[in-house]
Structures are given as structure tokens and as C-alpha cells.
Amino acid sequence: MKGRLQWGALHLVFLAVLLGMAEYAATRRWLDPTFFGQPSGVIAYLWHALATSKFWVDLGWTLAGVASSFLLGSAAAFAVGLAFVRWPNAERFADPYFNALNVMPRIALAPLFILWFGIGLGSKVAVGCSLTFFIVLSATVAGIRGVSQDHVTLCRTLGAGAWTTFLEVTLPGAVPVIFSGLRLGLIYALLGVVGTEIIASEKGLGQTLAYLGSTFDINGVMALLLVLALLGVSIVRFMSWLEKRLLHWQ
Incomplete structure (x- = not known):
């Protein structure tokens, strides 16, 4: 201490x-404070913003988009990753298509998502989910396949069923690699949601950030960038804490 x-x-x-x-x-x-801002002005903006309901509404809107996109993208990625490990031929068939989708710049496709899902929360979730999915998918497949096959063979030799072996050996052994993907996926979900909010949104920190930049309120821009940086650090800290809790047996 x-x-x-x-x-x-x-x-x-x-x-x-x-x-x-x-x-x-x-x-x-x-x-020049016009271009770089001033610490006293940033603190004054934050002090005023924290006392207004709009800031908390925008923060809640952004966090809702991040949480939704992360949960949906991670769940879908985990399910597809398990399918790929169980049926390697399915992975071999889908690999070129997934690679083609993965290399597409999703932020550049954000206007298309906005056209499909509107300027509400749906387009932000779509972009964040598309960014999270491929990161978590790669980590899931790599983590499960990286588990020692000697341990799996030993469990089967001792009479353990496939489900028991997966829950007791495979999944705990894959947790470190999977959590590396989850941690990175959560950060990319934040980037995708905020980036799409900057392009077009009803609410959110990204929409406010775009407005402040267009009005040359540099102190406000720096203040919101500070808030987003603190959100990113908090996300990494939370995921690291959760990983340690799940890996306490090590």
C-alpha cells in the first residue's frame, strides 16, 4: 500500500x-491556445459540463453503444470460433471471405451503416460490432487451439466427456489469449462507436466532439478527449481485473 x-x-x-x-x-x-487549448480552460469546461445533464446523457449514449456492440460482437465471435475449432473444414471454407471482410476499413464504411441503420444507436452498434467480431474471433480460435493437447488427451483417457473436458481444461487454458482479444475488442468497440458518432449521430460524446471542433472550441475538444482517454484506461483496467479474477487458480 x-x-x-x-x-x-x-x-x-x-x-x-x-x-x-x-x-x-x-x-x-x-x-497558441486557439490551436492547443489551455489547461485552465479545459478544467473550466469539464467543471461546467459535469454539472449539466447533456454530458451525462451523451456519456450514457456512448457507453450503451460500446457495451451493446462489444457484447454482440464478442458473443457472435465466440460462437463462430467454437464452430471453427469443432469443424476445421468450415473455417477453411469461410477463411477467404472473412479475411476479405476483415481488411475492409469499417470506419470508411460507417456512412453505409448509417444509411442502413439510421443515425440512431443502431449504426454505432453495427460499426463497433464489426470491429470487435474479428478481433475476438481470432483470439478465440488461437486460444482454444493453443491449449496443450496432452491435457486434453489425458482427460479423455481418464473418461471425461467432451463437455467436461471443454469446461474444465480447454476453456480455462484459453482464457488468457481470449481475454487479450476481448480487451482489444472492447477498445475497438469504443473507437468504432465514437468514430461513427463523429460522422453522424443524434447524441453521444463523438457528436459533441464534432460540434466543438466545428466551432473551434479547442478547450472543449481537449476536455472530451481527456474523458475518452480515461474511459479507455478504465476499460483496460476493468478487463485486466476481471482476467485476474478468472485466473486466480493460476
Whole structure:
């Protein structure tokens, strides 16, 4: 605990010095606040935004899109990954088509998703889901196939059924690799949702970010970028904590 407090204090001192230097540089006009913003202006914008309902509505809208796209994309990817492991010929047949879909720039296809699903939450979920799916699919297949076959053979020799072997040996052994894909998939779900919101949306942090950029409110842009960065860090921390909880047996 003492080490954590010291480490946290070191980070606070570093951030305070960094913000102080940025504020001084902006005050002396070494950095033009019109293009780079000013720490005091960013803090003032955040203070005002946190007191308004619009910010929380936009935040909830974005988080709902991220959660929906991540859950749908991960569930579909896990199901397809299990099918590919169970029937390798199906993977061999679908591989060229999946590769072709995977290399398509989904953000560039966002206008098409908006045309199909509208400017509501559906288009954001579609883009985020398409980004999450292929990442989690690759991690699922690699994780399950990376499990030691000696352990699987031993379980079968001892009379364990296929379902028992999967739940007790294969799945726990594949969790580290699968969670690497889930962690990255969740980040890409956030990127897909916010990116689509910037293009066209009814609500959301991305839509507000696009408006602030068009009105040259750089302090507001920097403030929302800070919020999105904190969301990304929180997502990674949560997934790492969840992985440790699931792998406590190691």
C-alpha cells in the first residue's frame, strides 16, 4: 500500500508539473491556445459540463453503444470460433471471405451503416460490432487451439466427456489469449462507436466532439478527449481485473 501511494504521488507531481508548464506556455503564447487549448480552460469546461445533464446523457449514449456492440460482437465471435475449432473444414471454407471482410476499413464504411441503420444507436452498434467480431474471433480460435493437447488427451483417457473436458481444461487454458482479444475488442468497440458518432449521430460524446471542433472550441475538444482517454484506461483496467479474477487458480 505504501508503494502504491508513493507511485500515485509521483504521477500526481508529474501531471501537476506538466499542466503547469502547459498553462505557462499558453499564457506566454508560446503555444497558441486557439490551436492547443489551455489547461485552465479545459478544467473550466469539464467543471461546467459535469454539472449539466447533456454530458451525462451523451456519456450514457456512448457507453450503451460500446457495451451493446462489444457484447454482440464478442458473443457472435465466440460462437463462430467454437464452430471453427469443432469443424476445421468450415473455417477453411469461410477463411477467404472473412479475411476479405476483415481488411475492409469499417470506419470508411460507417456512412453505409448509417444509411442502413439510421443515425440512431443502431449504426454505432453495427460499426463497433464489426470491429470487435474479428478481433475476438481470432483470439478465440488461437486460444482454444493453443491449449496443450496432452491435457486434453489425458482427460479423455481418464473418461471425461467432451463437455467436461471443454469446461474444465480447454476453456480455462484459453482464457488468457481470449481475454487479450476481448480487451482489444472492447477498445475497438469504443473507437468504432465514437468514430461513427463523429460522422453522424443524434447524441453521444463523438457528436459533441464534432460540434466543438466545428466551432473551434479547442478547450472543449481537449476536455472530451481527456474523458475518452480515461474511459479507455478504465476499460483496460476493468478487463485486466476481471482476467485476474478468472485466473486466480493460476
